[in-house]
Amino acid sequence: xxxxxxxxxxxxxxxxxxxxxxxxxxxxxxxxxxxxxxxxxxxxxxxxxxxxxxxxxxxxxxxxxxxxxxxxxxxxxxxxxxxxxxxxxxxxxxxxxxxxxxxxxxxxxxxxxxxx
Amino acid sequence: xxxxxxxxxxxxxxxxxxxxxxxxxxxxxxxxxxxxxxxxxxxxxxxxxxxxxxxxxxxxxxxxxxxxxxxxxxxxxxxxxxxxxxxxxxxxxxxxxxxxxxxxxxxxxxxxxxxx
Numbered sequence: 001x002x003x004x005x006x007x008x009x010x011x012x013x014x015x016x017x018x019x020x021x022x023x024x025x026x027x028x029x030x031x032x033x034x035x036x037x038x039x040x041x042x043x044x045x046x047x048x049x050x051x052x053x054x055x056x057x058x059x060x061x062x063x064x065x066x067x068x069x070x071x072x073x074x075x076x077x078x079x080x081x082x083x084x085x086x087x088x089x090x091x092x093x094x095x096x097x098x099x100x101x102x103x104x105x106x107x108x109x110x111x112x113x114x115x116x
Numbered sequence: 117x118x119x120x121x122x123x124x125x126x127x128x129x130x131x132x133x134x135x136x137x138x139x140x141x142x143x144x145x146x147x148x149x150x151x152x153x154x155x156x157x158x159x160x161x162x163x164x165x166x167x168x169x170x171x172x173x174x175x176x177x178x179x180x181x182x183x184x185x186x187x188x189x190x191x192x193x194x195x196x197x198x199x200x201x202x203x204x205x206x207x208x209x210x211x212x213x214x215x216x217x218x219x220x221x222x223x224x225x226x227x228x229x230x231x232x
């Protein structure tokens with residue numbers, strides 16, 4: 001497909017479990033972003049990749065959250081020991097350029113994570 | 117301190133009327149970009165319009181225009197001739213043009229409902 005793809009679209013997990021959320025960016029986009037959107041809020045930045053490396057992970061809430069992008073394309077957001085407060089929609093976005101303030105970010109439809 | 121403020125949690129507008137969605141922002145940077153995104157119930161964020169801090173003219177994209185008042189730090193979105201398909205959440209966002217900064221900061225959004 002032409003857009004950003006996120007899988008799964010929905011994930012229900014038990015408190016304390018480990019989850020992985022996958023993002024397939026638009027082909028050729030070097031920048032990839034993860035955001036978290038809690039109910040009734042706007043998206044909040046988590047982490048940004050430039051190629052394979054995490055250029056800015058200042059938004060990760062704690063060390064239970066980790067993300068990788070080993071080949072500079074697909075990215076996985078990993079959450080250990082999930083808590084009920086982690087329940088949110090996790091949005092992935094990609095863009096073709098960095099360092100340009102007007103670069104548009106293209107978003108996927110998100111993964112709705114529910115921790116019970 | 118909240119950097120993006122959207123004071124209208126919800127708005128109801130008659131079809132074919134124009135609507136203005138408010139956004140104020142806070143930054144000490146001189147160079148920044150302002151974005152509006154639409155989020156329908158499907159969840160993905162759809163880019164609508166961009167305004168750069170140094171742009172002298174208000175941005176326009178089809179039925180969307182941005183009323184940019186730099187001194188007041190406001191960037192209101194105007195949708196002309198509203199359509200039923202415009203019903204969605206609308207988010208204002210900002211990117212500060214600092215070296216290495218790629219993240220978007222979003223407001224809490226406005227839910228727009230178009231009434232037939």
